[in-house]
Amino acid sequence: MKNYQFTAVDRFLRYVQINTQSDPQSTTNPSTEKQKDLSRVLVQELLDMGIADAELDAWGYVYATIPANTAKLTVPTICFCSHVDTSPDVTGAGVKPIIHRQWKGADIVLPDDPTQLIRVADHPDLASQIGNDIITASGTTLLGADNKAGLAEIMDAANYLLTHPDIKHGRIRLLFTPDEEVGRGTEKVDIKKLDADFGYTIDGEALGTLEDETFSADAVKITIQGVSTHPGFAKGKLENAMKIAADLLAALPKNALSPETTEEKEGFVHPTRMEGNQDKAVLEFIIRDFTEVGLQEKETYLQNQLTDVLTTYPGSSAQFVVKEQYRNMKDVLDLHPTVVENALEAIRRVGLSAKRRSIRGGTDGSRLSFMGLPCPNIFAGEHAFHSRQEWVSVQDMEQAVAVIVNVTQVWEERS
Ligand SMILES: [Zn+2]
Numbered sequence: 001m002k003n004y005q006f007t008a009v010d011r012f013l014r015y016v017q018i019n020t021q022s023d024p025q026s027t028t029n030p031s032t033e034k035q036k037d038l039s040r041v042l043v044q045e046l047l048d049m050g051i052a053d054a055e056l057d058a059w060g061y062v063y064a065t066i067p068a069n070t071a072k073l074t075v076p077t078i079c080f081c082s083h084v085d086t087s088p089d090v091t092g093a094g095v096k097p098i099i100h101r102q103w104k105g106a107d108i109v110l111p112d113d114p115t116q117l118i119r120v121a122d123h124p125d126l127a128s129q130i131g132n133d134i135i136t137a138s139g140t141t142l143l144g145a146d147n148k149a150g151l152a153e154i155m156d157a158a159n160y161l162l163t164h165p166d167i168k169h170g171r172i173r174l175l176f177t178p179d180e181e182v183g184r185g186t187e188k189v190d191i192k193k194l195d196a197d198f199g200y201t202i203d204g205e206a207l208g209t210l211e212d213e214t215f216s217a218d219a220v221k222i223t224i225q226g227v228s229t230h231p232g233f234a235k236g237k238l239e240n241a242m243k244i245a246a247d248l249l250a251a252l253p254k255n256a257l258s259p260e261t262t263e264e265k266e267g268f269v270h271p272t273r274m275e276g277n278q279d280k281a282v283l284e285f286i287i288r289d290f291t292e293v294g295l296q297e298k299e300t301y302l303q304n305q306l307t308d309v310l311t312t313y314p315g316s317s318a319q320f321v322v323k324e325q326y327r328n329m330k331d332v333l334d335l336h337p338t339v340v341e342n343a344l345e346a347i348r349r350v351g352l353s354a355k356r357r358s359i360r361g362g363t364d365g366s367r368l369s370f371m372g373l374p375c376p377n378i379f380a381g382e383h384a385f386h387s388r389q390e391w392v393s394v395q396d397m398e399q400a401v402a403v404i405v406n407v408t409q410v411w412e413e414r415s
Helices: 008-016 035-049 124-129 145-163 241-251 292-310 337-349 364-370 394-414
Strands: 062-066 078-083 098-100 134-136 172-177 198-204 209-213 216-225 268-276 280-289 317-326 355-358 377-379 391-393
Touching (some): 008 035, 008 134, 008 145, 008 394, 035 062, 035 145, 035 172, 062 145, 078 145, 078 364, 078 394, 145 172, 145 394, 198 209, 198 364, 198 394, 209 337, 216 241, 216 292, 241 268, 241 280, 268 292, 280 292, 292 317, 317 364, 337 394, 377 394, 391 394
Parallel strands (some): 078 172, 198 377, 209 355
Antiparallel strands (some): 062 172, 216 280, 216 317, 268 280
């Protein structure tokens, strides 16, 4: 991509200043209307590039096509996907991006809250960024590199392909989703209309990484029905639902099976919410593992703990409801090894060492893979996401653009 003036950073700085925080309590699609503020900007920029079919639908999804320019008829349609929303965990209102040019390696102070120090010791990936231009927020908000870095990179790659017709590629579809951070990013996606064969989310972390494996995920909701009486006349009768719930939480192991005690390929049982009174209590959990068997074992374990606790409360009962959330994309990707192979080749072609990783989480690609669009995750350069110390480097973003362009070329050559 010699002599090309990258546009990713300019786009990124615009996108992060638009507040697109999603809301897990909302039941509307999208969960927050303001996400469309960014989606509309994206559609306008796509139209300005000459992509005539760019559109925003009622649910907040952006679809657009870069038509094929190869004579080969065998090249599959490839989709690139990123999400417009930012995490509900940290505010995304009033983001002030700062570029720390030619970073020298010292801890980075964020001016609006000096207690938010980005320490090299806490962010090991910074070690390889010396001399690069690092973008951060100002200390009071997240940055939103998750996933606006991905959006900016896909937009820039589209711009590159449209201004370099000598680069041959097949049909390309772009998809920008709302509500990924609240687990509903693919809820209203129209997979028929998307009409792509294979996809890539551009939502990964470190330079050169490709993630082809995610957690498998279920949610469990336990509703405990206690025995309620007037506390003055409760002796031998009252069974307090809140105490039953507390007993169950206390029965979980302290040194295992939790997010705070596990890593790499270990799964967990994680309480996420509790609510109740003496009559009735509700506990919500998320269950995570890389295999279906592991997921099942953890659910059985939790159910057995509940049964044990209830033996000391003979008048009480509980409901245990499991809801599937998403599944490990590897089960699908193993059937389509070319998708991963071509991305690894594209990463190598830009001069990076390709690193294959698994994610302790899910992506839009986890669900898209099971909807018929095998969809691993390529790095976007985003780091420390969902925090006020989030950062991305200009140079990593430009490498991601080059990888996206190369992915389209590899598919064209090999089809
Ligand atoms: Zn993301």
